[in-house]
Amino acid sequence: MKPIVFTPLLKTSSLLLAVSVLAGCSTLSNDGGASDVSKLTQPRIGFGVTGERTDSDAQASSAQVSKLLAAPLTPDSAVQIALLNNRGLQASLAELGVSEADFVQAGRMRNPGFSFSRMRGGDEVEIERSVMFDLIGLLTIPLRSTIEQGRFEQAKITAASEAVRLAGETRRAYFSAVAAAQTEKFMSQVVTSAEAGAQLAQEQAKVGNWSKLDRAREQAFYAEATTQYARARHAATATREQLARLLGLWGSNVNYKIPDRLPDLPQKPNEPGALEALAMEQRLDIQIAKRDVDATARSLGLTNATGFINVLDAGYANKSTTGAPRENGYEISLELPIFDWGGARRARAKATYMLSVNRTADAAVRARSEVREAYSAYRTTYDVAKHYRDQVVPLRKQISEEVLLRYNGMLASVFELLADSRDQITSVNGAIEAQRDFWIAETELQAAINGSGGAVSQPTVAASSSAPAAEH
């Protein structure tokens, strides 16, 4: 964009022409920018977004959601539902519409207006009629348009970024919910085993084979197992609700179905390849930062050219305060260069430009590091889950088979059999947790490459063996 050539002696006709040209290149789109957002999300999460603008939009969405809910959820169908149904995302898309409207508005001149004032002073009545024409508005149309266009583009990326984040969160919640349900089921088996042990112990004591001590020990285990099971059950509920929130489900839809088990591990983990470079291209926070640099550069040029148009003071001001709607806005004022020829302002613009350049560089460094860390988590969780699948669980199974053989030969007691079955179940739970951690790490890695970075993973020191895993 070239700096605006400011010509105070414009003829009305050319003014009108300029106005009509500007107005022509900024008309409202029919989806409020959602298709542009879809172009951003599609390659990153595999799905576009749809803004619900009309009742029929809403009906179409809800029909599609119902269709998706008919079958047990998959990670993809969960993401699709969230994109269609998550109110937070719809709010961002609506905000996008606001932004677009502002942008379009910025390219239009304020309508000419009449003002009529009647002033009464003493016995004089002065009636002043004037036809007002927004000259400043007219002069700053190109400027405002550029600014608003930038803001609109930012809003689109922000909305896309929101959608990508939502997709990631949904996947995480999905894996957590499936794993927690699986764990709950296994914990119920521990309870069954403990209950059988306690029951036998009671019988043992009743017929005089066992002391109160032995019976109490076996019953204590049952008592503890019951509490663990209660926790596991709550964890299953909590993770399910977390997913329901992200999916925007309520009413009868909260009875959505999830599969019995997590997806299998992939045959092979992905190789690290050029993930960092990919992240530099794909990451939306990097794109936002880059655009910020562009826009600042443009403003810098503008400031350099005009010196006395105060753009940077307010041009990119938008502030959001928690609990209050975001305040967007800009303020352009024209000053007459009588006392200040704009030297300080130019220096400020330059510093602001460097600020955004450094912010971008910082974001890039952070993003690269996040990708490396996310890959490490991805790879480690893959190896651990595979180890559980190929080593720990089969060994546990073998142990159980051998204990059963020993039981058959009266070499081991039924209580050893039960204790072993609990151990085996605990190992299976460890395997479930490992598998869940892998899928979450995979999601985080995608977020680190495509979105704005995932939640920074905390290395897990010890797998929760008996207690159900805390929610992420």
Added chain:
Amino acid sequence: MVSRRDLFTGAAALVGAGVVSRVGAASLPEAVIMQSAATQVPPPPPNGRPYNPVVTLNGWSLPWRMNNGVKEFHLVAEPVVREFAPGMKANLWGYNGASPGPTIEVVEGDRVRIFVTNRLPEHTSIHWHGQPLPNGMDGVTGLTQKGIQPGKTMVYEFEAKRPGTFMYHPHADEMVQMAMGMMGFWVTHPKNPNFMKVDRDYVFLLGSYDIEPGSFVPKTSTMLDFNLFTFNSRVFPGIDTMVARQGERVRIRFGNLTMTNHPIHLHGHEFEVTGTDGGWTRPESRWPEVTVDVGVGQMRAIEFVANNPGDWAFHCHKSHHTMNAMGHDVPTMIGVSQRDAAKKISSIIPDYMAMGSTGGSMGEMEMPLPENTLPMMGGQGPFGGVEMGGMFTVMKVRKDQKRGDYSDPGWYKHPAGTLAYEWNGAPPEAVRSTSAGGQSMPGPKPAQNVEFNVRKPSGHSGH
């Protein structure tokens, strides 16, 4: 060189072993190797002084060669595989292919030279338990000799002075070597073959092992908690039966190399202890018994006239010793109603089957076991499961068993009216005492508030 392999009947497992270097071989008697665990009945001696051979239960006697009037034997200490009973083999250490090693039979006054070659990974020695011999031939490493190093051969030479019952075993790292099965029987026959002559003379050693089910090597550091109690490193149903013709005089000699005593018990006959490891018992000091306790490190010879036809149990009377591998920490389940719990257990362990509610008997149940182990009780008799293991076998006395015939005559056919039978009439009225305890110690009245849980037999409902 005299090789007696052709004289053994059915001794297909005998093979010559190339265990000694060619240089040494010229002066060494052949080391005969036996890998079968079947009882090998020895022939009469081919040379030297005559004697009546003994029958080693699930074992054999070592051939010798005469060398200028000296009986030369060759023992090879080596790792062996021993079948404890069909279905279970153990990696042991023994002599000449087997554990225990072959029985050495000599005659009172024989000059004996024994070559001992060591093929074990550590040094060894042999102690000739009970023999009067020169101190330097006593085989105690460190005290009377250096250990026989791996690959080396040492020679023991002495006169078999006293007739009687003996054994041999290492006195080097003996805790390990005996736990691994190194032992053998020794019989010195009297010069006069008619002295205390019997028709059949069985010998065996008592050993105990701790072999975890599913493993193959005994735990050598186990002190008392053994799980396999053996006659000649065999357990029932792997122990051969002993047989006798009705009216024959039978001698059974056994030595104890376990860590506890064993009350050895024969059904259907009274016997007398006619010999210990100290020699023959004077007739006037013999007690009639049906059970004789053989202490650790002791030998006993018992004799009886097999006058009572039938299949008579012969076993150690410690009930755990007539069981094979078993869990020692298995709780008693008698009387425990398992039905509800069993349903729950089956939901998590599909192959589970409740056991023990009516006792420990597994009846005819056959369930898969860990590899290389034996059911706690096994062996089928003519009336079903014998429910024994370990130190248990049968003495079969028959009217028509031929002299010198050691083959199994099959199950005893009971003459009419000599078999326990089921009573189908009305149960006889029980007679109860009303004044138990008598005058001086009147019995306490049973407390009324104690609840007794008497488990009455109720068929096989529990399975």
